[in-house]
Amino acid sequence: MFTKRVARFFFAIFMITGVLYVGGLTTVSAQFKSVQTNDLNLLYYDVGHEFLVNHTIRSYTNALIFHKSLFDYTLSEPVTLIMQDFGDFGNAGASAVPRNVVLMGIAPFHYAFETNPANERINVLMNHELVHIVALDKxxxxxxxxxxxxxxxxxxxxxxxxxxxxxxxxxxxxFSPRWYHEGIAEFLTTWMSGGIGRVMGAYDEMMFRTMVRDGARIYDAIGLESEGTTVDFEVGANSYMYGTRFMSYLALHYGPESLIKWTARSDDSRRHFSSQFRNVYGNSLSQVWGEWIEWEHEFQRENLNRIRTNPVTVGRPLSNRPLGAISRAIYDDVNNQIYVAVAEPGKVAHIAIVNPETGSMRRLTDLEGPALFFVSSLAYDAQTSTLFYTNNNNGWRDLHSVNVETGRSELRIKNVRTGDLAFNSADNSLWGIRHFNGIVSVVRMPYPYTEWNRIHSMPYGHDIFDIDVSPDGKLLTAAIADASGNQKLKMMQIEELMDGVFNPEEIFDFAESSPAGFTFSPDGKQLFGSTYYSGVSNIVRYDIEEKSIEWLTNAETGLFRPIPVWQDSLIAFEYTGRGFLPVKIPNEPAERVSAIRFLGQEVVVNHPVVKDWMLPPPSPDFVDVDTIVHTRTDYSPIRNLALNSAYPIVRGYKNYVAGGFRADFSDPLRMHKMSISASWSPHPGLASDEHFHASFSYELPSWHFFANYNAADFYDLFGPTKRSRKGYAIGTGYRANLIYDVPRVMDFSVTTTYFGGMERLPEFQNIITSFDSFISLNARLTYQSTLFSLGAVDHEKGVRWELMSSNNYVEQTLFPRINQNLDYGFALPIRHSSIWLRSSAGISFSPRREPLGNFYFGGFGNNWIDNQSSRRYRAFYSFPGTELNEVAGTNFGKLMVEWTLPPVRFKRAGFLNLYANWTQLNFFASGLFTNIDDSAFLERYYNAGAQLETRLVIFSTLDSMFSVGYAVARNDISGVYSNELMVSLRIMR
Amino acid sequence: MESRIKNLIQAEIDGENTSQESEELERILKTNPEANALFKQMLSISNRLEQIKADIKLPENTDFASQFEKNVTNAPVTYLKTGPKQTNEEYTMSESNNFFKSSTFAWVVAAASILILVLYISADIPQPAQEQVVGTIGVDRIERAERYRATQITSADIILDNEQYQQVLQSDQFQRLVESGELQELAQNQSFVNLMRDPSIQELMRNEQMISLISDTKLVELMREPAFLQLMREPSMIELMRTAVDDRSFTELMFSDRVAGIIDSPGFTNLMREPGFISLMRESSVNELIAQESFVELMRNEAFVRLARDASFVSLFHTSSNVSLMRSADIEVLERNASFAELMRDPAFTQLMRHEGFIRLMRESSFVSLMRSPFAVELMRDAFFVELLREPAFVQLMREPGFVELMRSSFAVELMREPAFIALMREPAFVSLMREQAFVSLMRESAFVSLLREPSFVSLMREPTFVSLMRTSSFVELMRESAFIQLMNSAGFHELMRENRFATLRSQ
Known part of the structure; x- marks a missing residue:
């Protein structure tokens, strides 16, 4: 019997693998192209990206040569580098586990507030990402x-x-924090780029200078991770800024080489990053971090004193509080109000209308997919009161418009991939900057703004941004950056542009400083913008006729995005620790403006060795692609499928322990994943055919195949919920995105499974079956459109709908069930607090006496140690306060109201290896009716409860959730009360 | 000029180049006159500055910049007196400053001028030595922050492959094509994919002229044509592309407006499947043809498409005369002729076009001229015309303008239907007669047809005397007389024609 079942199991694996082999060869192989050197496997999927392939190989190889030398590093395997254009702005990510992989977006960077370097980006990205590879893989x-x-x-x-x-x-x-990895990567990237980078970043100087001026807390290493990367509007970017700052401080005081000793793994290094820190610096990380904070205060006080040697510009606030991150703002002189897109912690990003007289704000429309720093792009047509804006700013942008009078919004162009909008009132056209295939184009969108026309495409490496159109519609200004990172303010004749002539006139060369947010005065005679020329972002005025430039401000923190509203004054946005504050400043030249000192400058002056870290240009003179590329071919996931790792495991089977082995396979892209595990439970209490356990799974992007034999589960070792089952199962599933337009997502999935030798229902552990084999077919259709604000720990508003069908076929009888869930939530005026209404209803088309014909409810459903959603009480089958599967019915209706309280964040709770991020309390109350169609079987239950969630971080990267829940339930028919206490630790996300 | 070259020049002047960079610059200077000129200019300036420096004794304090700033910007306002009387009178900026001694002031002014010139020339050099520009007083009263920045890479260091194609890919027309899904379909065509992978095609794609063609927005518009996409899926078209790689005129043709005008014709894609037509397309003369609007119109004609499938038709285009025909404005006349259009649809005509004789005829310019005749259509549709085509004499006759002129008349059709006409045509005398206008006029007479039907007429044509008789103006009258016909058929008349005396008599 045992042998026969095992044989069936492996036969199934054999069949599935065969299907996969054919499927893999025919469906996926043609999508990616592979170009290989000894050190690199570059993958790309679009012929439109091919022009960058050789340059990327040169940049990669150039960077790798440097890292090999600096870190004494030998690449353990070629890095798989995936070129993609999934978003409108450049980015990249790297991982060395289980394989060395870099995912690189080829789109241009955004330059809002000068938070990104303007020099050639693939070079920059390769320099940066390979630091991650070395730091992780060495x-x-x-x-x-x-x-x-x-x-x-x-x-x-x-x-x-x-x-x-x-x-x-x-x-x-x-298992090191993000600031550690990003800090060393940013530090080295700056010097590899000859001084262009975050170490020399004016934004970073501004952030720390402002914190010192305002007496704000500079986080310690734990607080940064637990709270610092979530509470302010810069959120995750804080890891970069703190990490780089700390690394720069260490370089200044201990030498740049000390950083290499700390971050490079070597035979005599310590395993944990903090232990190795002590090994190198002789002190604990916390202690030296504290010393840095003290030094930073002193350094920034000196900078503030330098600024204060001249009269400081003090603006009059025009709103009651800072707005968080902001877009370009527009002043509507007819209605005397400011339109600006804002994103701040605790509030869903939106376009706000600010009254400059009273400082009051109101929401015009919500934004979907706000960008971290620039939020959205805005332009305004005063004649029709139409405000244009972009959604999905982290992906492929969409053009929307909203009428500021009625609030009615409209999608104009989907995936327009265009931002930096400017309205030309002379011909009612909308101008913008489009990013596509790594190239920047100036585009024009004529009325009714349903299509775009390319006006001019820049050569690769040249970017154009922050455009504005003169009031008479004759001129267009823009910041133009070249591959060297030089940025100039330029002006173009629109008539010439329309004739296909791109001949910009240079207005001012700001060198490494960005000419930011330049906009025309209402009479078109002047331009107002900002620049970090002195190290501090100040407002400047350019007179077009006189061709002269004047500095208007001497700011302590930084002033940005001026709006010339009045003759004698203008609106600008002042940087604060809580975001940008609209202020009114005089339109008069500043007396004098003093420069500040940069930490990066101190590093290079005191440690000129960093000058030697600059790389040679990634030109063919240095790297000859033709000699190093050995293969150009199609990428086949199945041919690249390889063993990632294999290791001993321990699992639970019923109430017994099983030991065994697990092996994981995948291709570098992880398009195909295969996992095989086998274990053995030696306990004599088990039947002879239940000692052996095995499982197999194979996942493709849309399909997955699986098989289990006496399925064992690690989490069955802990707690009441059991997922291990006697018998075998073999099945396949398919899933697809019907809509993927974040935040709107619609998924469909269907799974069919054959179960044999079963003794309990796979879904319901307490339901014993009278049959041992059956076939199930389950389908699920899910739609979700939910939003959350910066710093949120959960979705805060929106709608979620789910339709599920479960069909079991047993002994020539079909048991179909169908149910749906509908959740609706709205944000409360309290930060990060929402009310959710969750409803469920279902019906079974089978006799009530049949186990498979019923729905079952009960309990929180969490295990003591768990791996599924910690907020399981929201699931339709959960009913805290009752026993698992205690309530049954062939039809049901359930309604829950839930109140999520604001999370409490911990500035410091724990150690570097284990700390708590936040804790949140949720209250809920629900009612459940089953067998509604028959009063004889009607069940009525009510409950009320609460669950406290605490996010824990283990080893810096492994998020876990500790949950404590308590609920009381009442059987309204019998009048019996019951209660339940749940304690659970969910390991990993 | 590339920024990198400018940087190399400046670094060479400053002595900052490595030996490799110096060698590289030397190579550039040999081949780039512009660079060479700039190098010489800057070297000259540099040398002059060196000379000036040698004449100026610098103060012990080597902080020249700060001294300069202190002395120039903060000193009392001074001026230089001018005029003959003050030639030797100089006022220094600061009497207490030893640096600006009277003997060196003129040199300083010169040096400052040259310095300004150097800065002016260097203004567009992207990254002059950064350490020298930081920390200086910037615009007006604004202090510029010191931010170290090494000499950066430039666009010249970034070598991309076929970036020019991005000009096409970025256009809105191309994007709409992509969004329509047609391009993806094409990309899935294995033949097309193979074509694109072909080294020869890739070589072609690297050609600047080709890139320029492809970058043209017209191509993008062309690519939006479903028919073009369909065409590009045809293996024969792909084969054509592959073999015609080196033919620039062909590639230009393929991306011309003309082809764009043809491709949406229903039969054109079918035509592209015909090896014969593919062969035709390779003819350089056809390239010239396609430049003609009239020919393009013709290619839209389904019948023409049918015709063009024939190898023999294709061979027509080996001769320039036919090409000339197709290029001529006459083809437009034909096109507008309803009968011709009908003719083109007639299978018999298609058959005719394949006839060897017709092909020979087509090479005759006179026949081409004849094609302009409204009756030519009727003529060519007639079955007897095929018979005529078999006669080498017919072709010979077609070289005679008089015959061609005759053929233009409706009468010619009737005449040529006469079986005796072929026999007549074979007579050498007939050919010579056709050169005479009078005879041609004679043939236009209806009586001539009757004459032609007479059994003795053709044999009489062999008699020079008879031929001479026919040349007389009175022959027309004679021809109309039934008695003359009877006489002509008599044996005695034949004898008479052979008599020299008759000839003498007639001439008197």
Whole structure:
């Protein structure tokens, strides 16, 4: 019997693998092209990106040569580099586990507030991402030993949490905070680019100068991770800014080489990043971090004193509070109001109308997909009171418009990929900057703004941004940056542009400083913008006729995005720790403006060795692509499928422990993933055919195949919920995105499974079956459109709808069930607090006596140690306060109201290896009716409860959730009360 | 001039180049006159500055910049007196400052001028040594922050592959094409994909002229034509592209407006499947043809498409005369002729066009001229015309303008239907007669047809005397007389024609 079942199991695996092999070859292989050198496997999917391939190889190789030398690094395997154009702004990410992979977006960077360098970006990205690869991948002797023993670098998986420890043994530096990785990457990138980068960043100087001026808290290493990257409007960017600042401080005081010793893994280095810190610097990380904060205060006080040697510009605030991150703002002189897109913690991003007289604000319309720094692009047609704006600013932007009188918004062009909008009132056209295939184009959108026309495409490496059109519609100004990072303010004749002539006239060369947000005065005779020329962002005025430039302000923090509203004064936005504050400033030249000192300048003056870290240009003179590329071919996931790692596991089967082995395979792109595990439960209490357990899964982007035999589960070792089952199952599933227009997402999935040798229902552990085999077919259709604000821990408003169908076929009888869930939530005026109404209803078309014909409800559903959603009480089958599966029915209706309270964030709660981020309390109350159609079987339950969630971080990167819940339930028919206390730790996200 | 070259020049002057960079610059200077000129200019300036420096004794304090600032910007306002009387009178900026001694002031002014010139020339050099520009007083009263920045890479260091194509890909027309899904369909055509991978095509795609063609927005518009996309899926078209890589005129043709005008014709895609037509397309003469609007119109004609499938038709285009025909404005006349259009649809005509004789005929310019005749259509549609085509003499006759002139008349059709006409045509005398206007006029007479039907007429044509008789103006009258016909058929008349005496008599 046992042999027969095992044989069936492996036969199924064989069949599935065969199907996959054919499917993999025919469906996926043609999508990606692969260009290979000994050190690189570059993948791209679009012929339109091909023009960048060789340049990318040169930039990569150039950077790798440097890192190999600086870190004494030997690449353990070629890096898989994926070129993509999934978003309108350039970015990249790197991982070394289980394989070395870099995902690189080829789009131009955004330059809002000068938060990104303007020099050639692929060079910059390669320099930066390869630091991550080295910092993650470089092994010590012990790392190499464990990588050999475990057949590779172990990627922790939720289903077998023991993999976390193997991960730490094979790639320990992966378990370091983000500021550590980004800090060293930004530090080195700056010097590899010859001084262009965050170390020399004016925005970073402004941020820390402002914190010192305002007496704001500069976080310690734990507080930064637990609170600092979530509470202010810069959120995750704080990891970059703090990390770079701390690394720069260390370089200044201990030498840049000390950073290499700290971040490079070597045979004599310590496994944990903080232990290695002490090893290098002789003090604890916390202590030196504290010293840095003290030094930073002194450094910034000196800078503030420099600024204050001249009269400081003090603006009159025009709103009651800072607005968070802001877009370009527009002044409507007819209605005397300012339109600006804002994103701040605790509020869903939106376009706000600010009354400059009273400082009051009101919401015009919500924004979907706000960008971190520039939020959205705005332009205004005063004649029709139409405000144009962009949504999905982190992906492919869409053009929308909203009437400021009625608030009615409208989608104009989907995926227009255009921003930096400017309205030309002379011909009612809308101008913008389009990003596509890594190229920047000036485009024009004529009325009714449903299509665009390309006016001019810039050569690669040249960017154009922050455009404005003169009131008479004859001139267009823009900031233009070249591959060297030079940025100039230029002006073009619109008539010439329309004739295909691109001949911009240079207005002013701001060198490495960006000419930001230049806009015409209402009479078209002057331009107002900002620049970090002195190191502080100040407002400048350019007289077009006189061709003269004047500095209007001497700001302590920074002034941006001026709006020339009045003859004698203008509106600008002042940087504060809580975002940008609209202020009114005089339209008069400043007496004098003093420059500040940059930390990066101190580093290079005191440690000129960093000058030697600049790379040679990635030109063919240095890297000959033709000699290093050995293969150009189609990418086939199945041919690249390889063993990632294999390691011992422990699992639970019923109430017994099982030990075994797990092996994970994937291709570098992870389009195909395969996992095989086998374990054995030696306990004599088990039947002879229940000692052996095995599972197999194979995942494709849309399809997945699986098989289990006496399925075991790690989490069955803890708690009441059991997912291990006797018997075997073999199945396949398909999933697809019907809509993917974030935040609107609609998914469809269907899974069919054959179960054999079963003794309990797979879904409901307490329901014993009278049959041992059946076929199930489950389908699910989900639609979701939910929003959340910066710093949120959960979705805060929106709608979620789900339709599910479960069909079981047993002994020639079909048991169909169908149910749907509908959730609706809205944000409260309290930050990060919402009310959600959650409803469910379902019906089964089978006799009530049949186990498969019923829905079952009960309990929180969390295990003591768990890997599923911690807020399981929201699931339709959950009913806290009752026993698991206690309530049954062939039809049901359920309604829940939930109040999520604002999370409490911890500035410091724990240690570097284990700390708490936040805790949040949620209250809920629900009513459940089953068997509504028959009063004889009617069940009526009510409950009320609360759940306290605490986010824990283990080893800097492994998020976990500790949950405590309590609920009381009442059976309204019998009048019996019951209660339940739930304690659970969900491991990993 | 590339920024990198400018940087190299400046670094060379400053002595900052490595030996490799110096060698590279030397190579550039040999081949780039503009660079060479700039180098010489800057070298000259540099040398002059060196000379000036040697004449000026600098103060012990080597902080020249700060001294200069202190002395120039903060000193009392001074001026230089001018005029003959003050030639030797100089006022220094600061009497207490030893640096600006009277003996060196003129040199300083000169040096400052040259310095300004150097700065002016260097203004567009992207990254002069950065350490030298930071920390100085910037615009007006604004202090510029010191931010170290090394010499940066320039656009010249970024070598991309076929970036020019982005000009096409970025256009709104192309994007709409992509969004329509047609391009994706094309990209899935294995033949097309193979074509694009072909080294020869890739070579072609690297050609600047080709890039320039492809970058033209007209191509983008062309690519939006479903028919063009369909065409590009045809293996024969792909084969054509592959083999015609080196033919620039062909590639220009393929992306011309003319082709854009043809491709949406229903039969054109079918035509592209015909090896014969593909062969035709390779003819350089056809390229000239396609430049003609009239020919383009013709290619829209389905019948023409049918015709063009024939190898023999294709061979027509090997001769310039036919090409000339197609290029001529006459083809437009034909096109507008309803009968011709009908003719083109007639299978018999298609058959005729394949006839070897017709092809020979088509090479005759006179026949081409004849094609302009409204009756030519009727003529060519007639079955007997095929018979005529078999006669080499017919072709010979077609070289005679008189015959061609005759053919233009409706009468010619009737005449040529006469079986005896072929026999007549074979007579050498007939050919010579056709050169005479009088005879041609004679043939236009209806009586001539009757004459032609007489069995003895053709044999009489062999008699020079008879031929001479026919040349007389009175022959027309004679021809109309039934008695003359009877006489002509008599044996005695034949004898008479052979008599020299008759000839003498007639001439008297």
């Amino acid at each position: 092994p010590s002797a012990s790392d190499r030993f464990f990588r050999k023993a475990l057949f590779g670098k172990v990627d922790p998986v939720q289903s077998d949490p023991v993999s976390m420890f193997y991960g730490y043994l094979t790639t320990p530096r992966r």
